[in-house]
Amino acid sequence: MKSYVVGNWKMNFSVGESSVYLHKLLQRTHAYRDIEVIVAPSLIALQPLSLQIDRKKIRLAAQTANPHDFGAFTGEVSFTQLRGIADYCIIGHSERRHLFHESDKQIRSSVASALRNQITPILCIGETDTERTFGETYDVLRDQLLGGLSGVSAEDITKVIVAYEPVWAISTTSDARLASPDEIASIIQFIRQTLNEHFGQEVGENIPILYGGSVKPTNAGAYLTVPGVNGLLIGGASLIADQFTEIIEIAKKVKS
Ligand code: 13P
Numbered sequence: 001m002k003s004y005v006v007g008n009w010k011m012n013f014s015v016g017e018s019s020v021y022l023h024k025l026l027q028r029t030h031a032y033r034d035i036e037v038i039v040a041p042s043l044i045a046l047q048p049l050s051l052q053i054d055r056k057k058i059r060l061a062a063q064t065a066n067p068h069d070f071g072a073f074t075g076e077v078s079f080t081q082l083r084g085i086a087d088y089c090i091i092g093h094s095e096r097r098h099l100f101h102e103s104d105k106q107i108r109s110s111v112a113s114a115l116r117n118q119i120t121p122i123l124c125i126g127e128t129d130t131e132r133t134f135g136e137t138y139d140v141l142r143d144q145l146l147g148g149l150s151g152v153s154a155e156d157i158t159k160v161i162v163a164y165e166p167v168w169a170i171s172t173t174s175d176a177r178l179a180s181p182d183e184i185a186s187i188i189q190f191i192r193q194t195l196n197e198h199f200g201q202e203v204g205e206n207i208p209i210l211y212g213g214s215v216k217p218t219n220a221g222a223y224l225t226v227p228g229v230n231g232l233l234i235g236g237a238s239l240i241a242d243q244f245t246e247i248i249e250i251a252k253k254v255k256s
Pocket of ligand 1: 008093165169170171172212213214215233234235236237
């Protein structure tokens with residue numbers, strides 16, 4: 001299975017800055033057969049960057065999209081409109097779930113719409129600090145995972161990527177708040193087992209599962225060697241060319 005290194009730029013960089021930054025990344029990145037490098041710029045930058053990108057080296061992802069194809073949805077952009085521009089879309093990121101109140105139902109529609117429009121969904125799941133404290137982690141993850149994927153056909157499920165991002169470990173500056181590789185290992189095993197139970201072992205074993213939450217060059221190697229982790233979803237460190245390209249190199253080393 002390929003490894004994925006995904007940079008979520010969130011709401012950072014102007015269109016001009018995004019283009020300059022992408023240029024820098026393209027200069028420093030090689031085309032790897034076994035590593036898929038993906039960046040998710042702001043929606044406004046996606047279209048111009050799609051003309052600039054070298055898809056052999058880096059692919060584009062949207063950070064969200066509306067599941068309706070067209071219509072009276074002021075301010076929204078659909079998966080249909082993103083077709084041919086983005087190859088991937090992050091769906092159900094914790095910031096979308098918690099700041100913009102996206103429900104599992106909406107997220108499920110987005111996964112379906114992405115697949116219908118030949119865009120690979122990167123379905124994010126993750127528990128909050130409170131849910132973790134109250135011992136609800138596994139229930140929350142199961143609900144988010146199956147809530148997002150129920151109804152996906154046997155054929156389409158092979159095109160889905162899952163990302164585990166514990167909300168409490170996102171953008172932390174304290175080492176004490178980082179998720180430990182051991183903790184991640186048990187959770188990844190649970191996610192894999194849930195996928196196997198619902199979609200069959202052969203399919204479940206081949207769904208890529210990424211880890212995200214304060215990934216940096218200093219911890220990327222440890223996270224990438226957690227059994228069952230097939231890549232990383234990176235926020236802050238993906239905005240710094242030196243750090244992002246170092247993480248790609250680490251992924252390359254771990255792979256070989
Ligand atoms: P950080 O890497 O900044 O913690 O962000 C993680 C994230 O939310 C990526 O989607």
